[in-house]
Structures are given as structure tokens and as C-alpha cells.
Amino acid sequence: MNPISKKQLLEAGYHEGPLxxxxxxxxxxxxxxxxxxxxxxxKLIRRKFGEPPPKLVLREKPVECAEAxxxxxxDEQENLYAVRRHMQELLKTPVISKGVILPDACPMGGKSxxxxxxxxxxxxxxxxxxxxxxxICCSMFATFYEARSSVSSEMDALMSSTRFGTGHRHLDLLVxxxxxxxxxxSNPFLTGxxxxxxxxxxxxxxxxxxxxxxxxxxxxxxxxxxRLTGHHSVTAGLTAGKIYRVLVTHHGSRGLGAHVFKRGQxxxxxxxxxxxxxxxxxxxxxxxxxxxxxxxxxxxxxxxxWTKANHRSIHRRFLERIGASGVAEIANEHNFVWQRGDTxxxxxxxxxxxxxxxxxxxxxxxxxxxxxxxxxxxxADNPDFLSFAPHGAGRNISRAALRRRFPGELAxxxxxxxxxxxxxxxWYCGKPDLSETPVAYKNAQQVKSQIAKFNLAEVVGEIRxxxxxxxxxxxxxxxxxxxxxxxxxxxxxQHRADRRKNHQRMSSEFPDI
Numbered sequence: 001m002n003p004i005s006k007k008q009l010l011e012a013g014y015h016e017g018p019l020x021x022x023x024x025x026x027x028x029x030x031x032x033x034x035x036x037x038x039x040x041x042x043k044l045i046r047r048k049f050g051e052p053p054p055k056l057v058l059r060e061k062p063v064e065c066a067e068a069x070x071x072x073x074x075d076e077q078e079n080l081y082a083v084r085r086h087m088q089e090l091l092k093t094p095v096i097s098k099g100v101i102l103p104d105a106c107p108m109g110g111k112s113x114x115x116x117x118x119x120x121x122x123x124x125x126x127x128x129x130x131x132x133x134x135x136i137c138c139s140m141f142a143t144f145y146e147a148r149s150s151v152s153s154e155m156d157a158l159m160s161s162t163r164f165g166t167g168h169r170h171l172d173l174l175v176x177x178x179x180x181x182x183x184x185x186s187n188p189f190l191t192g193x194x195x196x197x198x199x200x201x202x203x204x205x206x207x208x209x210x211x212x213x214x215x216x217x218x219x220x221x222x223x224x225x226x227r228l229t230g231h232h233s234v235t236a237g238l239t240a241g242k243i244y245r246v247l248v249t250h251h252g253s254r255g256l257g258a259h260v261f262k263r264g265q266x267x268x269x270x271x272x273x274x275x276x277x278x279x280x281x282x283x284x285x286x287x288x289x290x291x292x293x294x295x296x297x298x299x300x301x302x303x304x305x306w307t308k309a310n311h312r313s314i315h316r317r318f319l320e321r322i323g324a325s326g327v328a329e330i331a332n333e334h335n336f337v338w339q340r341g342d343t344x345x346x347x348x349x350x351x352x353x354x355x356x357x358x359x360x361x362x363x364x365x366x367x368x369x370x371x372x373x374x375x376x377x378x379x380a381d382n383p384d385f386l387s388f389a390p391h392g393a394g395r396n397i398s399r400a401a402l403r404r405r406f407p408g409e410l411a412x413x414x415x416x417x418x419x420x421x422x423x424x425x426x427w428y429c430g431k432p433d434l435s436e437t438p439v440a441y442k443n444a445q446q447v448k449s450q451i452a453k454f455n456l457a458e459v460v461g462e463i464r465x466x467x468x469x470x471x472x473x474x475x476x477x478x479x480x481x482x483x484x485x486x487x488x489x490x491x492x493x494q495h496r497a498d499r500r501k502n503h504q505r506m507s508s509e510f511p512d513i
Contacts, residue, residue: 001029003041010274013044013052016290023049034138039487046274056275058283062091065099068385068454069118069157073447075396080101082107082116089113092277093283097343100385103348104394104442108133113280117349117395120134120388124288124344127296127337129264130282131346135255137304138209138335138349140365141311142248142374142463144238144328145319153215155424155467155504157321158247161202162314164428164471168255175202175317179309188292189263189299193256197306200254202313204472206429208392209251211314212367213424214374214463217243222376222461229378230360237327244327246463248374249314252335253307260299267292290343300337307333307432330376332364334391349390353379353457354387364457368444369394370437370468371420375448376461382454384401389456393442399435406434415439436470476507 004027006020023045030041049290071077072175083105090113091099098121105118115131123131128327148154155461165170177199185194204211220240227235253260268284271291286293308331319326327379334351337344345352351364366375366389381387397405412434419438427433434440451457 002031003036003038003177004147015053015285019049022401025346055092055277058279059092059094060500062088063096063098064384065091065101065387065395067101068450069101069103069105070450079106079396082487084264086114087119088278090115092221095123095285097123098386099122100121100388103447104349104390104392106395108348110195111282113282115348118390120345120350120386122343122345122386125287125342126285126286127233127288127293128346129261129268129346131348132335134258134261135252135335136247136261137333138252138306138334139307139331140248141251141331142246142329143315143325143326144239144246145326145406147245148322148324151213151424151466154322158211158318158425161317161321163203163388165474166270166381167208169203174198175313177309177313184302187295189260189296190302195257197256201310202317203254204249204251205254207476210511211469212248212374213467214246214248214465215243216246216461216463217278225460231360231363234328234330235294245255247318248365248463249311253303256306257303260303260361264296304333304336330363330365345386351389353389354381366390366392368426368447370439371423371465373462373464377457377459380455380457382456384448385454385456389451390447393447395440396442402435402440403451418509424467428469429472431473433470433473
């Protein structure tokens with residue numbers, strides 16, 4: 001047995017990493033020589049490997065923060081001031097090398113060093129959980145198909161294909177998916193969350209998440225650009241001159257991601273406390289190469305896989321109901337962490353707009369509001385702004401402040417009717433939510449013009465709005481308040497899953513029954 005444990009070395013000030021591994025190997029040699037006194041062993045360690053590195057400190061001044069945004073009017077100017085303040089606090093973190101503010105930027109919470117929505121950072125060999133927060137992998141997913149019936153009929157089918165609101169699906173209405181059978185549940189950040197993942201499949205939550213029905217005219221020019229840039233998987237099923245319907249969904253990883261984030265943030269706080277005496281909790285990080293970092297990174301990859309499966313499950317259910325088949329797909333995350341070399345790019349509401357490993361500019365979707373087209377874009381790979389584009393239009397004022405500007409139900413209903421005229425807009429939880437209508441967001445045309453002005457992305461197509469489903473106002477907080485599952489609920493989930501699998505097996509073996 002080594003005279004000093006790994007825990008004692010960490011408490012003495014040595015950090016996770018290659019040096020610590022060398023020290024642990026040397027301790028085996030000391031033990032073989034009969035050295036068992038921990039104080040003497042530590043003295044020998046310090047003589048051979050040097051004193052533990054000094055604790056890090058927050059920078060006195062923040063690193064560079066590029067701005068791809070212009071403020072017009074008082075609301076936007078006040079918003080930009082708050083965004084800058086949050087970013088300047090965050091960019092004093094030692095592991096961050098650069099930040100960017102995008103056209104959709106708006107403040108995120110009141111805690112020190114909170115990354116704003118529409119903000120992105122480059123982090124060296126580290127992952128900052130608070131920079132993606134609990135809605136890990138909030139993302140977009142679009143399926144192109146040929147119209148089968150009226151917009152109203154297809155919206156009815158969409159209403160029955162998805163779910164919005166707080167909580168989770170009823171235990172009798174769970175949607176199974178092969179992604180739940182992935183061999184990932186021994187990961188410490190995922191252990192015990194399999195049932196949580198099952199509860200939220202085909203479930204979109206609330207807030208600004210939506211299911212959008214639109215249409216797009218596919219032009220020869222659009223197809224030529226996509227072919228030229230290598231996106232043959234998208235163009236293969238499309239014909240120039242045709243108008244396609246498009247289902248676009250927007251949501252994140254639901255309760256699964258929220259719990260992974262909680263665990264990641266706790267681990268990051270513990271790790272950073274060993275390196276810094278005082279720091280904002282939203283700046284806490286994990287070393288990407290050692291300790292809990294690699295396991296957290298693997299958990300993030302599974303959460304991304306699960307979220308894409310969640311999108312697909314809703315799209316699959318919808319297409320089955322209307323008797324259609326998808327002919328093309330486009331998808332992208334905009335609230336996640338991406339690795340490029342030793343740098344981990346964190347986007348909090350930021351669309352990746354760089355070139356992939358094959359040199360193709362990334363293809364993405366940028367929604368503006370329910371009454372405006374969703375932009376189909378190719379990334380411009382502009383390093384001045386960390387090669388990101390905005391994730392949408394963003395807000396200038398909070399939900400509460402917006403409601404104060406439209407006091408009374410009559411004022412709200414009139415504004416909602418004006419802003420959504422001509423569209424089939426559904427509120428899943430029943431009551432319209434003014435804070436998710438176009439009036440709540442920045443001017444769409446200004447955001448679009450800033451995308452072009454700062455060379456963030458190239459718009460190659462626009463999905464025109466026909467209808468939209470959002471959670472609406474259920475009278476509860478727009479943020480999910482998850483409760484832990486009881487043992488009885490867990491048993492019920494497993495029982496129903498087993499029953500469905502047995503039914504599917506019997507149906508395949510005895511199709512005439």
C-alpha cells in the first residue's frame with residue numbers, strides 16, 4: 001500500500017494530470033523500498049517533483065470578447081450593457097481564452113459570471129458546465145416532406161405526436177426508443193437516469209421550445225450551393241422547383257440533461273475549489289483530460305444522441321399519422337460544447353458555423369420567431385467570432401417586464417392576435433403565452449442583417465411559417481421542476497416497457513393474431 005493516497009496528494013495541492021500519475025508510480029517504488037511514513041514520503045516527493053503548483057487566480061482583466069451585435073434603441077442598449085457585464089465577469093476565468101457576443105445576446109440570470117444567451121466562449125482543455133446549463137443540447141431538427149393534407153389537419157396530427165408542459169409523459173403514454181438501450185448507464189453522470197430518459201422521450205417541455213410547421217420552395221440555386229459545399233445527403237431527396245412542407249422542432253434534453261448538469265456542476269465546483277480560492281460558481285470547470293472530465297464529456301455525447309433521438313421520435317410519430325415520408329433532414333445543436341483540437345467551444349444559444357473535419361461548412365437552422373421564416377444557413381467559419389452564428393432572435397427584456405408592458409388580458413390577447421395573424425398557432429397547455437410571441441423577441445430583420453454584416457453565416461433558404469405549437473401558459477413556472485421518481489414509479493415504468501416489448505414480440509411472431 002502506498003504511504004500516501006491519491007486523495008492526500010490532491011489535498012496537498014498536486015493536480016490531476018500526467019504529473020500526478022508519475023508521482024503515484026514513484027510512490028509504488030517507495031513502498032517497495034519499505035518507506036511507509038507519509039510525512040517522509042511527501043518530503044521525498046517534493047524533493048523529486050517539486051512543490052505543488054500554486055493555486056490559480058482569476059484574471060484581473062477579462063480576455064478578449066468580440067461583438068457581432070449592434071444595439072438600436074434603449075431596450076437593446078440596456079440589454080447589451082448587461083450582457084457585457086456578465087461576459088466580463090466570466091472572461092476572467094483562467095481557462096477561457098476568448099469570448100463572443102452574437103446578435104441574439106440577452107442576459108442569463110442574476111448570478112455572477114453567467115454566460116448570456118447568444119454568448120460563446122473558447123475554453124482550453126476544460127469544460128464549464130454552467131456555460132451550457134441544464135438545458136444541455138437544446139437543438140433544432142427539421143424534416144422535409146410532401147404535403148398530405150391541410151395545414152389544420154397536419155397541425156392536429158402534430159398536437160398528438162408531441163407533448164409540452166412541465167413534468168413528463170404519463171406512464172401509460174411513454175415512447176420507447178433504442179437509444180435507451182445504449183451501454184452508457186454505468187457512467188457516473190448517467191447512473192440511475194435511464195428511467196428519467198424514458199419519461200421524456202417525445203416530450204418537448206416548455207419555455208421557448210416549439211414545433212413549427214412551415215414550407216420551403218427549393219430552388220435550383222439552393223440545391224447547387226448545397227451540392228457544391230458537400231451536403232449531398234440533404235439534396236438527394238429534393239427536387240428543384242417544388243414546395244415542401246417542413247416540420248421543425250426545438251427542444252433540449254429535458255430531465256435527463258438537467259440531472260447530468262447538476263452532477264457535472266457539483267463535480268466542477270469540487271475540482272475548481274482545489275485550484276482557486278475564490279471564484280463564481282458559474283465559472284467552475286472540469287479538466288477535460290483527467291479526473292471527472294472525460295466521463296462528463298462522454299455523458300454529454302450521450303445526451304446529444306438522446307436529444308436527437310427525441311427529435312426523431314416526434315417527427316416519426318407525426319409522419320406516420322399523416323402517411324408521409326421524410327425526404328431530407330437538417331439538424332444542429334445550439335446549446336452545447338464542441339471540441340476542436342484542445343479547445344472546447346461552449347455556446348449558450350449559439351449556432352456552430354465552422355467547417356467540419358471534411359472541410360464542409362456546417363448546415364444549420366436559425367429560427368427568429370413563430371411568425372418569421374426559419375433560416376437555413378451555411379456557416380461562414382469566421383474566426384473573429386469563434387465561428388459561431390446566433391441561435392435565434394433573442395430577447396431584450398425579461399418575460400416579467402414584457403407582461404408589465406401589456407397589462408390586462410384584453411391588451412395581451414389583442415397583441416397576440418395581431419402578432420400571429422394568418423398562422424395556425426396552438427398553445428399545448430391551453431392558455432396563450434405573450435412572452436413567446438413575436439413581440440417578445442428582437443426585430444427579426446435586424447438580426448438577419450447582422451448575420452450578413454458580421455459574416456456569421458450564409459442564408460441559403462427560408463422555411464416560411466404556417467403554424468406553430470408552444471407550451472403556452474399553464475399557470476406554473478416556465479422552468480421545469482422535476483421531482484425524483486419513487487421506487488413504485490420506477491417499477492411501473494419498467495413493467496409497462498416489458499409489456500410493450502412482449503406485445504411487439506408476439507405481434508412479429510404471430511402476425512395473424
